[in-house]
Amino acid sequence: MISQIPFEHGLLLAGALFVLGLIGVMVRRNIIFILLSIEVMLNAAGLAFVVAGSRWSQPDGQVMFIFILTMAAAEVSVGLALVIRLYHVFKTLDADCAGKMRG
Amino acid sequence: MTLNDLAPLIPLMVIAVSSVIIMLGIAFYRSRAFSGLLTLAGIAVAFITLFGVQGTRQVTSLLILDDYALFYIGLILAASFVVALLSSDYLEGRRENIEEFYILLLLSTLGSSVLAASTHFVSFFIGLEILSVSLYALIAYTRNELNIEAGVKYLVLAAASSAFLLFGIALLYGETGTMEFSRMSSGISAQGINKGMLLTGFALVLTGVGFKLAVAPFHMWTPDVYEGAPAPVTAFVATVSKGGVFALLLRYFIQVDMHAYPSLFGAVAFIAVASMFAGNLLALLQKNIKRILAYSSIAHLGYLLVAFLAGGVMRVTAVTFYLVAYFITTLGAFGVVTMLSGKERDADAVEDYQGLFRHRPWLALIFSAMLFSLAGIPLTAGFIGKFYIVAAGAGSALWLLVIMLVINSAIGLYYYLRIIVVLYAQPGHSEVSAVSSLPLTGSLVLVLLTVLLLWLGVYPEPLIEMIHRMTMRF
């Protein structure tokens, strides 16, 4: 059934998701939302893997997706830890406020 | 995969096991000295076991341990060893529990080593993530304001760039049906391939890798992270993480013959030129040493890409030699910064170095040697490195790039000289330069690095010979 969905269509969806996530990263100021948007991007990539795997009827794509999930989880856990420290230090979740270093 | 296949992986496993041992050790007995020694021992053992790996060993389709990989792993291990030595004194008194630092250090070393040995996008991805995730924590390790800011920035941007990379890999995989480097080239030449999709995939991979390498236009995070991270970690980010990624990039684009895609070549050339200019111009009047070194590393990666773009036998030799020189120099420079840093903040303002020659002549000389090496002045390894890069460029007749490199070297010289002048000026009033005594290990490391630097600058033949042998079997 999945194989009936053309590769390009799946990819288009993944691409759309990816761009959505990317826009989220760029426009949201709340650090949590930025992390969320990154999740969206990563999942978009995962989706692309799945679509690609299905094109070649290989499990590799799905294996990769699992890796991505794992990695995203790890990343988010470290990320959240950092967010806590961030809030502790800056008393805000606004990513733009963490901008002391520049130039 | 058999047990026999595991034998070549011993170096990697030694690292992994060391980290586990330390983790377990911490559970029972917290000791900085113990963890530190274990780390050093682990790295040293891993380094020694490298010599036990005979011939080219492909371990599944994921990893290969050929001379090339071994050389780079050795380089990465050596750099980690130096960072570990530098950080032990640095961390003292900055945070109560510092043992975990070593675990993270070992893990990211492992990640980088995996990158150097990977022949498959999966191992690439895994290595990269092992490296990155540990780095997030390392960067924010001492938990002051700047650390946190740097950590958050690095996390967000690295994750986003990972997404780019993954999407690119997915596209490549989708088009070629394989994630193995060696098979990918045959997949590419297959019929009915969507060239646009493929090239987009390459571009996205380049984006992800470019971020890790901190080349323009993906370089913006570099100065902030370099400035915010603790000085030894900065050294680590500048060397180990880049070394592994560059090793991979080189391997990948040699196996997938990059010169078959003029547009890809063009993109890399653009990145190279942009990096050189952005790095050097941004550093020009910068007043923070760490930021200067960050910008300078952007430029240096640009130079490196010039050699990378060159074809022929010289490419790998030039890139590798330059990387070695760059490792030594960067470690040395950040080593000096580490040594001089006080407890409150790192010694990263140019004023902190004013008149260093007066009260710490040796340190000043070592720092000047490092800066001269970055500038490519004779008697230092950087000179031979730059010579090699220009040679590689000239050998492939990349004259435009060579000219750009020449111009940028001159721009770069300006800010290196600016720092050097400060070193020898009349002493100013900075509390940082008045640090009481220098830790012994750090001093020894710096002396060693300087000796290496000069040795490679005067008599580079052994290293060249070694790299050459490695390339022969590549």
Added chain:
Amino acid sequence: MILIWLILIPLMGGLLAWLFSRGNDRLPRWISLIALIIDFILVLLLWMQYPERAGLTNRSWLVDINLEWIPRLGISFHLALDGLSLLLVMLTSFLGIMSVAASWTEIKERVGFFHFNLMWSLAGITGVFLSLDLFLFYFFWELMLVPMYFLIALWGHENRISAAVKFFLFTQLSGLLMLAAILGLYFVHARGTGIYTFDYTQLLGTTMGSTEGMLLMLGFLIAFVVKLPAVPFHTWLPDAHTEAPTAGSIILAGLLLKTGAYGLLRFAVPLFPHAALDFTPVAMALAVIGILYGAVLAFGQTDLKRLVAYTSVSHMGFVLLGIFAWNELALQGAVIQIICHGISTGALFIIVGALQERIHTRDMERMGGLWTSAPRMGGVGLLFGLASLGLPGLGNFVGEFLVLIGAYTVSIPMTAIAATGLVFATVYSLWMIQRTFFGPREVYLKVPDLNMREMTVMAFMVAVIVWIGLYPQPVINTAKGALNALQKNAGAMTSFGKISYPVSTGADRDTK
């Protein structure tokens, strides 16, 4: 081995001077002085053995040493000495001694480190004059800059930092272009022969396309004319010379500029004779512009040291002119000009330095009438001012006149215009002397005259400049073999520098 010693002695002398400098300002000076004197004696001994000195034979290399360095890349540690190098190395150690002696009391801070840098830059310069491997040449070429940079940046005057950086940037940028050209030549040679080598003797006579040759030659040329310097690459020079301490100025003007001339003689033209031949009109035009423009600029200055600095631009124009005329007379003239300019300008810088030490200014507006209290200084200053305006009987005249004669065969208009440079030289030289030593006595009531040490230094320099002015034959004979060899190398394939003397043939009988 003696060649290695020539480089090693200043290197070691420098190190020793630095190591023994703690709390002792005298020791480094003596160490440097003795090391340089040993160096000089070595060169003199070499010269005594040199049969060409008496014009006996026409051999090319007197000493030749070739050790493996980086065989993988075809790089060797190849040093060799012929008459040309011999003269320049001799000049190096001579001016080295003079500069140490001249800065005896001027430098009061970090004396050890100062002498370390001084000696190392001298060693680098010696290396440049001796290297026959292009990589080694480039190595020394860059190496001599760093200590020089320190000399300017640490012991210089008011705007030392920017001057030092400017100096370094100009020379480094042009040096990198040369590196690119060296590598280009390396690959072109390998393409033709399959041999990867940086050895000068093997690279001679490499065949290459004309555009290729021109581009490579330009790479070399730019490095050399920046050093020389030729207009429009001269602007680093006045700043660097002005801001450097006396010893630095002496080495800059006396030796560093000469490495550019040497490079042109040894490398740029012989390696690319066709391209150099094509480029001759441009080079000669640059030379002539340099002669005149430098002179006009020199006249416009109010800073005495700057004035002297600009005269170098003018004088080195003659060297460039002579080199590109590329016939025996012109080349000999260029060599003599190289040596004499080194000495005369060095001496002028010593005088300016001595003045600044005494009256703490270089502003000519604030000088005048110094002859009354310092007649010895005035006399010596006058003599070297006259040398710089090309008074016959002093060495510079011989050089300039030979260059003009040589250039005449190549281009009469260029020669004529260059000769007007003599008038301009008169203008600025006399102006300089007038403003400094003559005129009503200004503020300085009592300026101490040159002391014994300074007079000894000056006596040597006067002796040499007069000697070359009246009997330059030993110099000419020494350089002869080397110059003939260079001409042969360059002329083997082209008609470069061939002169035909229309001697009493009545060739122009049909012109009227």
Added chain:
Amino acid sequence: MFSKHWMLIAPARCGAEMMELLWLIPAFPLAGFLALAVTGARMPKRLAAIIGTGSVGASAVVALFIGMHFISSPPQGHLSSQTLWTWIEIGEFRPSITFYLDPLSLVMTFVVTFVGFLIHLYSTEFMAEEEGYSRFFAYMNLFVCSMLILVLADNLLLLYLGWEGVGLCSYLLIGFWYKDHANGRAAMKAFIVTRVGDTSMAIGFILLYFNLGTLNIQEIMQRASQAWPVGSTFAVAAAALLLGGALGKSAQLPLQTWLPDAMAGPTPVSALIHAATMVTAGVYLIARTNVLFTLAPVVQEAVAVIGALTLLIAGFSALTQHDIKRVLAYSTISQIGYMFLALGVGAWSAALFHFMTHAFFKALLFLGAGAVILALDYEHNMFRMGGLRKELPLTFWTFLIGSASLSALPLVTAGFYSKDLILWYSLSSEDGSPWFWAAGMAGALLTSIYTFRMVFLIFFGAAKGRVSRKPGMTMKFPLLILAVLSIIGGFVELPRIPIFSEFVKTALPSAKTLHEGLLGEGMQQVIASGVSLIGVSIAYLLFLRAPLNVERFTSHPAGKALHRFWFSGWGFDWLYNKVFVGPFIWIARTNKDDFIDLIYGGMAWYGRFFHVALSLTQSGKVRWYAMGITIGAVITIGITVFL
């Protein structure tokens, strides 16, 4: 080194041992110079005077012996040479330090050493009060040495050495009183203006070398006459270029402006350098290379025209000067104009003859003027002098003799014979013309007017200044000797007894006369005598009898303008200031900071600009950085996919 060559005196062709002493002639003053220069101010004045004067005296004695020997037993071909060492040897190019003696150089040597000795002697007293006494003698000795090298040189390069050497000494001595900027300026002007000519001359030498393959003067003359036909391009070019040098050194149009200012130097210097010897070096050069000028008739005619114009222009200027030394300076320019005129019409020996007599009487006049100036406490203005006839009788009489000789009063003065010869040839020679003759006559009239104007103003009329110092023996003696020479010096060349031109004829070809019929030589002498006497009378009328007439003339606007014009030397200084000096200084000052440096400054500015611009992109905001990566990705994709 060259010790081997030092004594290796080439066997003189004459074989006479006397000739081997030739090198001593310049060596004595050189030794004097070295001794004085090295010891400097520490040398006691007396000793300095002895060394300074003695060295020149010694070389005068040697010159005398050599000269006597030369005349009594002339060497073969009336020339001898002595090589000391090879100066430079590069292939064919081998000028050597060789002295060459023939009648021409012998005459020059005589004049230089003898007049030089007298003036040195005079200076010992004249300069007695001065600071830098030994410096003065050092310069003077160096000058004599250079001048001797100039006249004895056997090749052009050595000649150039002497040529520049005398220029240098002229510079040093004009600026001897260095504390006054004006003196320094005058000195610089002298050196620079002559250097303009010298440069042209140097190019001429190079041209000669390249076309004839030698710098040896005799060989050049020989080869030139073989290789070049009359009027060939090369000959014309070479002659014209050499002429440039001669014009500069001899202060002829258009390079004459430096000489009046050169009077800033001490008066003995003016006498020796700027009257008797150095300024006539141009005459010597042209005479020495006469073959070239013969081969280039155009240039030779130019020499005559320049001479004629110069003698007139300078004559008018002399007429208006207040400063006694400036009168003499203009008079020198004018007299050298005569010599040039002679050279131009091919009367080589006449030029040399006039050079000799001029050296005597002009040196005498300068020394006399010096005595007057010293007596009146450095007063130079003739209008503040007067009536000195009684106070300074010896000075008056010798000055009068000199003036008579300058004005060429008939029969008894040396100047009469030499000037007469020139006037005669300017008319009768092959290249002569009535115009030249007329100019010469007009010049003669002017000469006697301004000369006697000077005499009347200084020595007659009412005394205006107080005589503070009278000349002593050492000053009087040279005056006397020179006065005698100014009278008898002319008798070596009488119209029917041409001893002088016979003597020099081996070196200088005799003039070819053509226009015998136009005017007999006797007739022309009568006219010339008459003209000079008329001039004296005019001077008497205008400046002694009725000075009011002159004042009336000069107070009239037109007269005033003319007076100013002449007074300022026909506005040449003004013109050169506007055309050369001013613009040069303007350019040099305006471009002091070197506009080329602006280009590099601009580059540095761009570097800083881009640094600032790029720094703005490093905003520190993580979202912005993400945007950066996105843009980078887009660019990369764009390049890879669409390129």
